Amino acid sequence: MNEGSLGIPSHLTKGFMTELKGRGRRNSKSEEAILKATFELLKEKPLRDITIEAIARKAGVGKMTIYKWWPGKAYVALDAYREVIERNIPIADTGDVEKDLADLLRSTMILSRSPDGRIFGQFLAETQSDPDFARFFREDFLKPRRDAIQGLLGRAVKRGEIDSTVNKELVLDLLFGPVIFRMMAGYGPAPIEADTIISTVMCGIAGQTQRPLARRRSRKVEHPIEN
Numbered sequence: 032m033n034e035g036s037l038g039i040p041s042h043l044t045k046g047f048m049t050e051l052k053g054r055g056r057r058n059s060k061s062e063e064a065i066l067k068a069t070f071e072l073l074k075e076k077p078l079r080d081i082t083i084e085a086i087a088r089k090a091g092v093g094k095m096t097i098y099k100w101w102p103g104k105a106y107v108a109l110d111a112y113r114e115v116i117e118r119n120i121p122i123a124d125t126g127d128v129e130k131d132l133a134d135l136l137r138s139t140m141i142l143s144r145s146p147d148g149r150i151f152g153q154f155l156a157e158t159q160s161d162p163d164f165a166r167f168f169r170e171d172f173l174k175p176r177r178d179a180i181q182g183l184l185g186r187a188v189k190r191g192e193i194d195s196t197v198n199k200e201l202v203l204d205l206l207f208g209p210v211i212f213r214m215m216a217g218y219g220p221a222p223i224e225a226d227t228i229i230s231t232v233m234c235g236i237a238g239q240t241q242r243p244l245a246r247r248r249s250r251k252v253e254h255p256i257e258n
Contacts, residue, residue: 064090065097069104069111074146078108078153105157105164109172112154115147122179128187129233135180136206137225143214144222152215177203197236205232 068089072081083104087094101107120138123131142148154172158165180203187193209228 061092061096065092065107066111069107073108073150078105106167109154109168112150113172122183124183124186128183128192129229131183132206133225133229136228137222139207139210140222140225143210155215193236202232202236
């Protein structure tokens with residue numbers, strides 16, 4: 032029988048996202064207890080060492096209650112982690128795309144350097160060995176936030192701040208790729224580098240009517256590589 036890295040037969044997780052939409056999430060005490068217990072366990076030990084049994088025991092629910100809503104521990108953990116991302120990395124639109132992107136990137140950097148932020152790397156690792164979870168991670172976790180940021184970029188295009196021919200998907204990768212790579216590699220960048228990264232990207236995507244603020248306030252800041 033073919034099993035994914037979650038230790039669950041792959042046929043049980045296949046089509047999970049489509050099935051999930053029909054299940055309907057309830058704002059119940061049990062669900063809240065499960066998510067809270069899962070996140071507490073994530074702060075104590077790696078995802079690979081967490082079991083559904085441990086989550087159920089800590090939440091005070093039965094294992095079948097968890098399996099009713101999630102096919103495995105990584106899915107529960109990702110839902111538990113979602114609130115951390117939404118709370119620490121808000122997506123604001125003030126009408127100044129350069130400022131908004133710098134604030135967003137800086138928040139991402141700050142979280143990535145924290146104990147809570149390093150949990151994110153465990154989900155990335157899980158996607159490498161479990162294609163079903165990888166699809167869920169992309170479509171249910173990443174896509175809504177990427178869509179929201181692309182909406183921010185689209186409104187900036189209408190204001191003339193960004194070139195209308197810019198590939199928005201690529202812009203997101205250019206902005207956040209360095210943070211993810213360095214987090215996985217184990218060093219920086221420091222949050223203060225957000226302005227430098229944004230300035231560099233804006234020089235390439237700015238619309239003709241917008242002179243990037245970063246050009247007026249640009250400065251070079253060197254940071255040692257952190258272990």
